[in-house]
Amino acid sequence: MRLPLLATLAFGLAAPALAGGWDDTVAAARGQTVYWNAWGGDERTNDFIAWASGALQTQYGVTINHVKLSDTAEAVTRVIAEKAAGQAEDGSVDLIWINGANFLSMKEQGLLHGPFLQNLPNARYLDLSEGSAAVVDFTIPTEGYESPWRLAKFVLTRDSARVAEPPRSMAALLDWAKANPGRFTHPAVTNFMGSTFLKQALIELAPDPSVLQAEATDEAFSAATEPLWTWYDALRPNLWREGVTFPENESVLQQMLNDGEVDFAMAFDPAAAAAAVERGLLPETVRSYAPEAGSIGNISFVAIPFNAAHKEGAMVVANFLLDPAVQARAQDITVLGSYSVLDPAKLDAAAKAAFDALPDSPALPSNEALGPTLGEPHPSWMTRLAEDWARRYTE
Structure with missing residues (x-):
């Protein structure tokens, strides 16, 4: 059984009680277009990002422009070139789907904005304990410079x-x-x-x-x-x-x-x-x-370049991707089928029910079978x- 989309979104996307700092971020983000540089080789992922853009526009006035990459290094190279040219503001890349060597390269060269993860309200649904998958990227501590969005x-x-x-x-x-x-x-x-x-x-x-x-x-x-x-x-x-x-x-x-x-x-x-x-x-x-x-296995992350033109919008996108309703939609095999990065122990009953209602398939291995x-x-x-x-x- 699958919950209707509006019912699925209802519990997760209602505006939470936000601290003043986050309210300011949301206000500044309204009207921004976030240039999200992300791998474009999967139709399901492309469709999901397009859906997210529509939902973000409706709720926050933020739009995603999906810059489709064949290799993440394309975006990293662009940020490096902008830094070399002295472009410390108004960069062309607002958000990057990033992992591993590319993250390490940007971190070592001071190309990342942050740390910002602790400022996202929905980070409360993550296991952020030392050594957990949500805070380590290919053995490299993320130190708040990345935000998880899907499990691989x-x-x-x-x-x-x-x-x-x-x-x-x-x-x-x-x-x-x-x-x-x-x-x-x-x-x-x-x-x-x-x-x-x-x-x-x-x-x-x-x-x-x-x-x-x-x-x-x-x-x-x-x-x-x-x-x-x-x-x-x-x-x-x-x-x-x-x-x-x-x-x-x-x-x-x-x-x-x-x-x-x-x-x-x-x-x-x-x-x-x-x-x-x-x-x-x-x-x-x-x-x-x-x-x-x-x-x-690992977690896929998003990061914000140091010179991103729309940092507030990028943070709103990163926070949206961690919403339990969005994570449940992403895990739906009729949508994306991406396993959630959230800690089940931190979810309330409504969130757990949405995950429990997701459709199953004989082709889908259980968590236990994955070992x-x-x-x-x-x-x-x-x-x-x-x-x-x-x-x-x-x-």
């Missing part, structure tokens, strides 16, 4: 009509690929999903995964990745097209699964397959699952992994 976790998706018992570890995946050559592949490692697949394998195969939480040194990288490359050397000739070419991104891989060209897809969103089934983009026989030892969340490595590992993979397999 690596899953594999299989067509159960063709794969009854899927491999539940990277070692088992290699055995399956050898027995079924050409039926598995991953997105290009230049794409975020492809590099995430490599990181998942690295965490499972590294002799001591704890070293991944610190910056990668030459010695640590060599020792930790040796089993990974041995495994990948054996996997590659059994990939689709013998690992010579790769799908551009997860959307292309999903289409290949739908067309029967491969038997697996992958996503960093446990509800992606269920949402695709809902839209008729995947067969009803698909099932998503996590590796038995757990899967790599433990494996922490993201330090950003330096992803950079080195992508470079080393390219050197080994494309040059």
Whole structure:
């Protein structure tokens, strides 16, 4: 059962009793257009941002202009160029969907506005205790310079009509690929999903995964990745097209699964397959699952550049994204299917009821089935992994 939209929004979007400081922010934000630089490669996400813009305009007089990125680095580079040119105000980027290396780069270069998270009224619904996922981004403390907005976790998706018992570890995946050559592949490692697949394998195969939480040194990288490359050397000739070419991104891989060209897809969103089934983009026989030892996961954040022209509007958007009603809508597989970043223990009965009423799907794994969340490595590992993979397999 699904609550009507207006009923779902009623409990979460009523104006709370705000402190004077937040009242001033809301007043200053009215009439602003927030240039939100966010990845534009997913139709569901684009539709959700468009919906959010309409809701924000109605409630706060704030509009979102979705600047669609193929790579977050595009926006980071723009802010760096503006700082180099001495543009300390009226920057072209108001809000960025950001994670990991890009956040670390902006933080180290003093390119972020804040800290601002503690000023958002809806931050009260987050677990902000030390070390929680809401305050750490790829091992880097966010220190209030980012605000969470959606939860991500690596899953594999299989067509159960063709794969009854899927491999539940990277070692088992290699055995399956050898027995079924050409039926598995991953997105290009230049794409975020492809590099995430490599990181998942690295965490499972590294002799001591704890070293991944610190910056990668030459010695640590060599020792930790040796089993990974041995495994990948054996996997590659059994990939689709013998690992010579790769799908551009997860959307292309999903289409290949739908067309029967491969038997697996992958996503960093446990509800992606269920949402695709809902839209008729995947067969009803698909099932998503996590590796038995757990899967790599993180929270997606938004951040505000130091020179944003519309800081107040950006804060209103960030606060809106944390509203329990908005988070429930985002988790609806008929809308976005993005797992909530909120702490369930901090929600009232009405908010919990909205989450409980969300539609289910056989393709949607339960929280219990997803198992433990494996922490993201330090950003330096992803950079080195992508470079080393390219050197080994494309040059």
